[in-house]
Amino acid sequence: MSVAVIGGGWAGLAAAVSLAEQDIPVTLFESAAQLGGRARRVAINGLTLDNGQHILIGAYRETLRLLAIVGVDVHAVCYAPSLTLQVAPAFYLSAAALPAPWHLGFGLLKSRGIPLRDKLSAIRFLAALKRGVFRVTPDFSVSTLLAQHRQSPALNDYLWHPLCLAALNTPPHLASAQVFVNVLRDAFFSARDASRLLLPRVDLGQLLPDPAAHFITAHGGNIRLNQRIQRVALTDNGFALHSDQGMAQFAQVICAVPPFRVRDLLGQLPPLQPVLDRISALQYQPIYTVYLQYAASMRLPFPMLGLSKTLSQWVFDRGALSGQAGLMAVIISAEGAHEALPHAALAEQAARELHEQLGFPVQANWTQVIAEKRATFACLPSLARPDNLTPIPGLFLAGDYTACDYPATLESAVRSGLQCALALQKAMP
Numbered sequence: 001m002s003v004a005v006i007g008g009g010w011a012g013l014a015a016a017v018s019l020a021e022q023d024i025p026v027t028l029f030e031s032a033a034q035l036g037g038r039a040r041r042v043a044i045n046g047l048t049l050d051n052g053q054h055i056l057i058g059a060y061r062e063t064l065r066l067l068a069i070v071g072v073d074v075h076a077v078c079y080a081p082s083l084t085l086q087v088a089p090a091f092y093l094s095a096a097a098l099p100a101p102w103h104l105g106f107g108l109l110k111s112r113g114i115p116l117r118d119k120l121s122a123i124r125f126l127a128a129l130k131r132g133v134f135r136v137t138p139d140f141s142v143s144t145l146l147a148q149h150r151q152s153p154a155l156n157d158y159l160w161h162p163l164c165l166a167a168l169n170t171p172p173h174l175a176s177a178q179v180f181v182n183v184l185r186d187a188f189f190s191a192r193d194a195s196r197l198l199l200p201r202v203d204l205g206q207l208l209p210d211p212a213a214h215f216i217t218a219h220g221g222n223i224r225l226n227q228r229i230q231r232v233a234l235t236d237n238g239f240a241l242h243s244d245q246g247m248a249q250f251a252q253v254i255c256a257v258p259p260f261r262v263r264d265l266l267g268q269l270p271p272l273q274p275v276l277d278r279i280s281a282l283q284y285q286p287i288y289t290v291y292l293q294y295a296a297s298m299r300l301p302f303p304m305l306g307l308s309k310t311l312s313q314w315v316f317d318r319g320a321l322s323g324q325a326g327l328m329a330v331i332i333s334a335e336g337a338h339e340a341l342p343h344a345a346l347a348e349q350a351a352r353e354l355h356e357q358l359g360f361p362v363q364a365n366w367t368q369v370i371a372e373k374r375a376t377f378a379c380l381p382s383l384a385r386p387d388n389l390t391p392i393p394g395l396f397l398a399g400d401y402t403a404c405d406y407p408a409t410l411e412s413a414v415r416s417g418l419q420c421a422l423a424l425q426k427a428m429p
């Protein structure tokens, strides 16, 4: 009997690729018409867009390895500049051509838009994190951490808060300092390339789901789209998966649905109740993407630009990245006042901010807002994230929410899928 993977997001795809690579028969069930989950291609008004602009960084070790396995040359599909942070109106930081962490230290010294005392204070902060072996015990909020290290309002506005929102999708006063420090450690202290930005030049479907699907089927696996698994039950020799298309039996199951769907599937398995309670306790944070179409000649000075003291946090130039000339993607991570606005008003506000800060026309020609209300779990201090292994042998949990020292990201999703595949192989007779 083969293995079932339920859910074709990046976690489920990572698991299925890894199993298929080992010639383990695998069937992947996905309820939607396409793979990718929360990082997927969407078609709107004849345009190919993403459900939300995604960025990867060089520290996404396992994601990069997975892309290589399925035959993706990351440098062909991503624009990969060394770390560059530009936040309007004045901040500019570019990593120096030095080994880590000196690349960032010298980059900070040469940065523009903050006074020298702030640059030194940021360097002292990073050095203190390293001296403390990147441990925050007991865990508390990012705001408390920044206050303890006397980071100035300018540093917070231009550097730490944008990084916290982008990486943890949780406001600094709520976000886990430990997870934030984990991200700083891996991005800035491991190797110079770890902080490299990887900005997709292709839609998210082409980045992983399409080549992964090809890899899985070429290695004998099955992919069943439009098949929602309603319930998983125990049988004498494995698991029965029930859907409106009938029942199918499998020896082992990797459940890779988003955390807020796990109970629907596994709620009837009594040994799992403590794990399900832990998952049900997770809270969620949104991510809004506002697409604004301007004349083809409109460009940003750099494909990814931060804005400060605005609802808009980052704006990406899709023309420079993927040839969609004049198309801007404005990102608003985590909860905030924007959630109360109707989509048309939010798009108008984003356009107004691009007009005031970057000199864009007052109005865009065309707009589209995509609101992912439960984009990620809220990355709160001391969060108890469930393990990939469950109390039921042969049943595994994959997803960005499972135990990992990263926040909810493509990397944590991929790591969880690979870990499930590895644990499953170890458990095989």
Ligand SMILES: Cc1cc2nc3c(=O)[nH]c(=O)nc-3n(C[C@H](O)[C@H](O)[C@H](O)COP(=O)(O)OP(=O)(O)OC[C@H]3O[C@@H](n4cnc5c(N)ncnc54)[C@H](O)[C@@H]3O)c2cc1C
Pocket: 006, 007, 008, 009, 010, 011, 012, 029, 030, 031, 032, 035, 036, 037, 038, 039, 051, 052, 053, 054, 055, 056, 227, 228, 229, 230, 256, 257, 258, 261, 265, 287, 288, 289, 372, 374, 375, 376, 398, 399, 400, 401, 408, 409, 410, 411, 413
């Ligand atoms: C707008 C947005 C922007 C983001 N930006 C970034 C970024 O820049 N960088 C980054 O690293 N991360 C980013 N993230 C986070 C990242 O997208 C997620 O962490 C990751 O995609 C989660 O993958 P997953 O496989 O764990 O879950 P999901 O992607 O949620 O996959 C679960 C899959 O299960 C399927 N499913 C659900 N129920 C069933 C069922 N009953 N039967 C069968 N299938 C089912 C779903 O349709 C889905 O395809 C962003 C997320 C969003 C929403």
